[in-house]
Amino acid sequence: MFRFLHAADIHLDSPLRGLEQYEGAPVDEIRTATRRALVNLVDLALQREVDFVVIAGDLYDGDWKDHNTGLFFVSQIGRLREASIPVVMISGNHDAANRMTKALQLPDHVELLSHRKASTAGNKQLRELGVAIHGRSFARSAETDNMVRDYPSRIDGMFNIGLLHTSLTGAEGHEPYAPCSIDELRQKQYDYWALGHVHTREVKCEDPPIVFCGNVQGRHIRETGAKGCYLVSVDQRGGVEWEFQPLDVFRWDLCQVAADDADRPEQVLDRFKTALADRMAMHDGLPLAVRVVVTGRTNAHPELAADPLNWSNQIRAAAIEQAGGRVWIEKVKLRTSTVRDLDPEAMADGPVGELLRYMTELRGDDRQLAELAEGLSDLRRKLPDDLLRGEEALNFSDPDCLRQWLDEVQPLVTSRLVKGV
Ligand SMILES: [Mn+2]
Secondary structure, three states, rough: EEEEEOOOOOEEEEOOOOOOOOOOOOOHHHHHHHHHHHHHHHHHHHHHHOOOOEOOOEOOOOOOOOOOOHHHHHHHHHHHHHOOEEEEEEOOOOOOOOOOOOOOOOOOOEEEEOOOOOOOOHHHHHHHHHHEEEEEEOOOOOOOOHHHHHOOOOOOOOOOEEEOOOOOOOOOOOOOOOOOOOHHHOOOOOOOEEEHHHHHHHHEEEEEEEEEOOOOOOOOOOOOOOOEEEEEEEOOOOEEEEEEEEOOOOEEEEEEOOOOOOOOOHHHOOOHOOOOOOHHHOOOOOEEEEEEEEEEEEHHHHHHHHHHHHHHHHHHHHHHHOOOOEEEEEEEEEEEEOOHHHHHHHHOHHHHHHHHHHHHHOOOOOOHHHHHHHHHHHHHOOOHHOOOOOOOOOOOOHHHHHHHHHHHHHHHHHHHOOOOO
16 A cells, blocks of 8 residues: 655764774765765655655764765655655754754755644645654753653554664663663554664564664674665555664674684684674675674683784784675684683692682682772773773773783783693
8 A cells, every 4th residue: 555664763964983993994985984874864765655754863963064965855855855754853952952953944845843843744645645744852961851741643544654763761872862661652542663773673562563674784793794774564454564684884793703622723714704794794785894703712722812802813814815805804702711621639738829819819809800990090090091981991990800900911921821722
């Protein structure tokens, strides 16, 4: 009967983080990725001849640096006007009314629902199609009120869609904006809830469909895998089907390498190449930014642990050789361990035994860890700023963080002290 695209969190012109400082980083691919994902969205709408498009907030990443971001959106979305495809959208926390200092007049086939109160899209074409789209934009970035309560009642005889930017009752890693429960959404008796804000796509409820479509382009290593939108089809009897459609032009991925039973670092490299080939095939040849995590108890551990920088770069080189510039290694984490544990008792009288006992003691004592951190404060002051900020910041006051460093340091130290361990 009709079909539409449900997209959200385009974050147009958002920077992609984590590759900038990397020699040979795909700077152009990164800079234009969100724009090209938007182009893919418009292309898809035209190819599949959808009846309309909804965007559930965070079209923009924040206030524009200049008008170019807005002009790019207007020019792309304008291509839908020629095909008579209306667009209904709301703003989210990133592009809330109070954050945006610049604006452009939107083309008349694009409707941004009000941030003053919840309303129903007024587009005539949608009314004729029998579709009512209800929603409300964020007035300020931190909308912590339940917005759903004031959403309009369903209009009988129409297909009712709710457009909402929310973290529901709380989603890990997302600010608790516009909180509400699945039950509250169901009580509205709408036929489809098009949600935005949570960047991982998820169908929260099948009947009626309550759907997070995720963002259209991964922006850092915590946004791995295919990103895109949902193509939603509604049949004569109001039956709804939804199908994920990738739109991303560049993908973040995790490549796990099991090093168990490998005898030499070269074998670990071979396993990495096999694992990478699998990942590349899985992502249909899209350019990838990959985090490599090597784990396992292996005889290669002493060599790996003794010179992690060398082996990380061997892995980067292997990726270049294999992927010819289509894959960038975001980070290498060598998390291997030794095949046989060092036994402090066996070396009870030696300096290595002493060291291992000290490390074990440290690990179990938050107070001593805090003292250690205090002792490192001079070093901390010398660290560049970006190591102390962001998701993977070095946190000197977090005992768990300190314990993890101990785990990384121990093999490094012992492998240099004890040959062949
Ligand atoms: Mn958001």
